[in-house]
Amino acid sequence: MPISLFDLNPALDRADLSRRFARDRRVQIRDVLTEDAAAALHRVLARDTPWGLAWRAGEDGPHGLDAGEVARLSPTERQATGERIFRSMQGRDYAFSYARYPILDAYLAKTNPDGPHDILLEHLNDQPFLDLIRTVTSIPELRKADAQATLFAPNQFLPLHIDSHAAEGWRVAYVLSLCREDWRPDWGGYLQFFDEDGDVIAGYKPRFNALSLFAVPALHAVSYVPPFAPVGRYSITGWFRDR
Ligand SMILES: O=C(O)CCC(=O)C(=O)O
């Protein structure tokens, strides 16, 4: 029998998770999948995902490059992009940089029909998973999820923002973290939550097989991954929507 990419851990304490989400508007579900499913999904990210690049530097962007476009960037273009991002963050402009593979876009464009990313997207939108999320969040209207694979490599980051797309039906953001078990806190890449004064009120370390959920809008960021971190802040992320 092929290994499933998405078997939920049957032992989750849904009542406890739901109490925590109601209290904090966020919760992290550790060991959300079975060990085998999480390992299979990690292999898809580490071996079978054609990573593109998402970046922005102030008014320049957001840009979404696919893997082929990234491969064709000249060293001069790479350096110029890095400098633009650097200057934006030195000042007050918004910028970001991370590797990504847009799973929903690829599904709709039939880029790799019935490939592992398509199967994953179907599981994310299947009743067992949506039921878990509806129960934990107590939002019965949640009806679908989009998805992208993301990889924050050294020197990448996603600064403070709020996911302000409520008008498009975004209700709950999710990050399924699929990193090494022994991620060192000093390697950055935390999903951090902030108060209005800029103080960090919570932060989730990159983990293997942990699903973070939070109601949006909310002030959050992915902290900078320093040059000495190993490549590997892998996740599947997106939003659960009510329409
Ligand atoms: O990867 C994460 O931890 C969060 C990603 C995020 O905030 C976003 O894509 O809007």
Ligand SMILES: [Fe+2]
């Ligand atoms: Fe976000």
